Amino acid sequence: MADHSSSTTHSRFFQHHFVDADQQFATAKLGMWIFLVTEILMFGGLFAAYIVFRLWYPDLFTQASTELNTFWGGVNTVVLIGSSLTVAMAIKSAQLNQKKNIAINLGITLALAAVFMVIKYFEWTHKFELGIFPGQFYDFGGIEHEKANVFFSLYYLMTGLHGIHVLVGMGLMGWLLWRSLNNHFNSEYYTPIEITGLYWHLVDIIWIFLFPLFYLIE
Amino acid sequence: MSGHHISSDKTLLGVAAALLVLTILTVGVYYIQIPAPWNIVTAMGIAVLKATLVALFFMNLYWDERFNSMLLVAGLAFFGLLVALTLLDTLFRTEVIPAF
Numbered sequence: 001m002a003d004h005s006s007s008t009t010h011s012r013f014f015q016h017h018f019v020d021a022d023q024q025f026a027t028a029k030l031g032m033w034i035f036l037v038t039e040i041l042m043f044g045g046l047f048a049a050y051i052v053f054r055l056w057y058p059d060l061f062t063q064a065s066t067e068l069n070t071f072w073g074g075v076n077t078v079v080l081i082g083s084s085l086t087v088a089m090a091i092k093s094a095q096l097n098q099k100k101n102i103a104i105n106l107g108i109t110l111a112l113a114a115v116f117m118v119i120k121y122f123e124w125t126h127k128f129e130l131g132i133f134p135g136q137f138y139d140f141g142g143i144e145h146e147k148a149n150v151f152f153s154l155y156y157l158m159t160g161l162h163g164i165h166v167l168v169g170m171g172l173m174g175w176l177l178w179r180s181l182n183n184h185f186n187s188e189y190y191t192p193i194e195i196t197g198l199y200w201h202l203v204d205i206i207w208i209f210l211f212p213l214f215y216l217i218e
Numbered sequence: 219m220s221g222h223h224i225s226s227d228k229t230l231l232g233v234a235a236a237l238l239v240l241t242i243l244t245v246g247v248y249y250i251q252i253p254a255p256w257n258i259v260t261a262m263g264i265a266v267l268k269a270t271l272v273a274l275f276f277m278n279l280y281w282d283e284r285f286n287s288m289l290l291v292a293g294l295a296f297f298g299l300l301v302a303l304t305l306l307d308t309l310f311r312t313e314v315i316p317a318f
Contacts, residue, residue, distance in 0.1 A: 025222070026283065033286045037293035044297040051301055052308045058254075070245065077241050085234040088225065088276050095224045201277045205269045211241075212261035216248040 011189035025191050032195040036202050039165075043206055046158050050213060053150055063143050064151035065217040067132065069123065073215035076119050077207065083112035084204045087197040090176075094190035102180045102193070109200070110173040113166055120163055127152075155214055162210060165203045172196045223281035233275045240268050 011021060018024040054061050086109045093101035131139035134156040138149035176193055179185065185193060244264040252260060274280040279287045 029282075029286065030289075033289045037289050040290075040293040040297060041300075044300055047297070048301050048304050052304060055305070055309065070248070074241065074245050078238065081234060081237045081241065084237075084272060084276050085230060088230050089227075092225055092227075092230065095222060198277055201272050204276075205272050208268045208272070209265050212244055212248075212265050216244060216261055218248065218251050218254075218257055 011186070013184070013189050013191075021188060025194070028191045028195050029198070032198050036198060039202060043158075043161065046154070046161065047209070050154050050158065053154060057145070057147050057150070060145045060147050060151055061217050063145050064148055065214060067127070067130075067143065068155070068215045070215045072119050072123060073211050076116050077211045079112050079116050079119070080204045080207050083109045083116075084201050086112065087193075087200050091190065091193050091197055094185050094193055095187055097187040099180070099183065099186065102185055102190075103177060106173055106177045106180055106193075110170060110177060113170045113173065116166055117163065117170070120159065120166075124156075158210055159214070162203065162206050165206070169196075169200050169203055172199070223278060225275070225278075229275060233271055236271055237268055240264050240271075 014021055015024060018027065086105045090102050090105035090109065093099075093105055127133075130142070132152055133139060134153040135149055138152060140148070173196070176196055179192065244261055247257070247260050247264070251257070273290065279290070
């Protein structure tokens with residue numbers, strides 16, 4: 001009777017303080033959602049700062065956003081949407097026990113995240129060359145507004161914090177890819193892909209708001 | 219694993235296609251240049267719609283336990299509170315501009 005494995009075939013990752021695999025899965029998801037709430041509130045502080053300054057200096061935002069490249073911002077939006085799709089496909093593959101497709105989809109996700117960061121790198125370094133630095137280091141004469149540095153402080157803080165999240169996501173995707181290649185995931189156990197997917201989709205949602213707020217101002 | 223919803227390829231690709239169309243739409247609206255404040259309203263409306271699609275169908279809240287949706291809504295409500303109370307200060311200052 002003490003032998004749990006006799007009743008049902010448990011995944012090797014089933015932890016015995018849970019009632020069953022479903023409860024373990026639901027608990028992990030609940031934990032991830034609570035973490036995502038703290039993420040929303042962390043970014044929320046920066047979004048609140050953005051709202052305050054945009055209401056104080058509406059002209060600043062219209063002028064300064066012309067320095068941002070709408071095309072590359074749009075490309076990055078599409079890249080992140082694509083990566084959200086492949087994460088969802090990786091989860092679906094796990095649910096259907098298509099183990100090879102898990103790795104393929106995670107690999108594409110990782111590649112798309114890298115594309116996003118490369119584009120971000122070129123956007124930032126281009127601005128650095130122009131002397132567009134945040135705060136007191138701002139040294140660019142192209143915008144006729146005395147508070148131009150404020151816009152770019154917000155830009156660097158918000159896209160920077162988002163970029164850090166993409167980098168963390170890339171680390172997680174690499175870890176998931178390694179585990180999937182080691183055959184850790186199947187239709188009975190794919191919790192790490194599911195909850196990393198939740199994190200990744202939130203990072204996508206943050207960008208969905210950052211894109212119009214910085215790149216699409218007339 | 220009875221409680222897990224498995225999304226079809228059709229659903230996932232459909233949501234991704236909708237997100238793509240909405241991205242093109244929001245850029246298109248930007249070039250048309252609707253007068254303020256409707257430009258911001260439109261851009262944020264499209265962004266909220268996109269975020270809702272991601273949350274419902276990629277993050278699976280549509281099929282998930284309602285408790286997880288409640289957490290998300292609670293997080294957003296507290297963000298709203300933060301913005302509202304902050305604006306009660308910053309919008310009604312007599313000396314508006316800080317040093318920075």
